[in-house]
Amino acid sequence: MAVNPRAAFGRHRDVGPRVVAALRGGGYGVTALLEPDYATLRSAAASALARPDGGCADALVVVGGDGMVSLGANLVAQTGIPLGIVPSGTGNDMARGLGIPLDDTDAAIAVLTRALGCGIPGSPVVVPGPIITRTIDAGRVHHADGTTWFASVVSAGFDARVNERANGMRRPRGASRYTIAMVRELIGLRAIRYSLVVDGQARELDALLISVANNGSIGGGMRIAPDARLDDGALDLFVVAPLSRIGLMRVFPRVFRGTHTSLPQVSLERVRSVALDAPGVVAYADGERIGPLPVTIEVVAGALRVLA
Incomplete structure (x- = not known):
């Protein structure tokens, strides 16, 4: 189990120990990983998943926000090892998309233990039952x-x-650091010229924002692709055309309600692959830095098993 000690800026340090106690009480052996930084935690989790007997772990459970989901997905995608999520971060968009309770740690732990088939603590013999998973795309x-x-x-x-x-x-x-950063970026707001290849078809366009979504929301509940499905074998290409600062600020509140999709400056398109290129633009995946464009993005149907 991998725990981000700095999730939500350290306000939820108690969540990791509570998850460990619940899993051990339900009959599972738990390797609890609490490392000082993301890179060390990822390395420790990778080592823990590689069992000496050549077998594999029953599951990888991550405690934190979307950055921890990113860590987990990059370790277990296409391995068959299920990923469990107990949200305790700032955004928690993947947990939101999976229907895992966000503001009730006990309820989130209950979802996890139910999926793992945990035994009843206090019974003479505590034996975990069958694991229940959901298969989604990545x-x-x-x-x-x-x-x-x-x-x-x-x-x-x-x-x-x-x-x-x-x-x-x-x-x-x-x-508030992100709010300040947004205000500063608004000062220099300008459209970006993108080159795209969408499902094999080349196009160029000017836009303020391009996202490629598997899940419906980003940034703590901004419903950029409200009709996105986690298991449809497709991604949603979200594009916001050039707008003034005032225009963008008018669009912004509607994103939280998912009502922005009717605006003429907004387009959504279901795709399987997108190649993106633009000078000076850096890509982020689940809030984690990837690096400068160009990148090529593709959906892999059924790549993740999740405990939800």
Whole structure:
């Protein structure tokens, strides 16, 4: 089990120990991983999944936000090892898409233990039952440094610029850092010229934002692709055409309600693969930095088993 100790800026440090206690009480042996940084945690989780006897772990459980889901997806995609999620981060969009309770840790743990078939604590013999999983799609990004899996969304526009700026800021440390980064990016708002290849068809266009979504939301509930399905074998290409600062700020609130899709500046298209290129644009997948464009994104149907 991999735990992000800094999830939601450290406000939920108790969640990891509660998950460990629930799983051990239900009859599972748990390897709890709590490392000081993301890279070390990923390495430790990869080592823990490789059992000395040549077998595989029953599941990988991640505790945190979408960054931890990204870590898990990149370790278990196409392996058959189920991924469990107990949300305790800031955005938690993948948990939202899977219907895992967001603001009730006990309820989220109950979803996990039910899927794992945990035994009843206090019984004379606690034996886990059969594991219940859901099979969903995942996205795969090919880029200059290799391949990255994602569960929710790849961003390559205004929102990615906000992430890039926020990650370069040392202060403030809380969620307000992203608000400040967004305001600063709005000052220099400009359209980006993109070259795309969508399901084999080349096109060029100007846009403020392009995202490729497997899940319906991003950024803590912004419903950029409200009709996206996790198991339809497709991705949703989301494009926002050039807008003024005022125009973008008018569109922005509607994204949380999912009512922006009727606007003429917004387009959504169901696709299987997208190649993206634009100068000076950095791509992010599930909130984690991939690197500069170009990238090629494809859906891989049924690549993930999840406990939900």
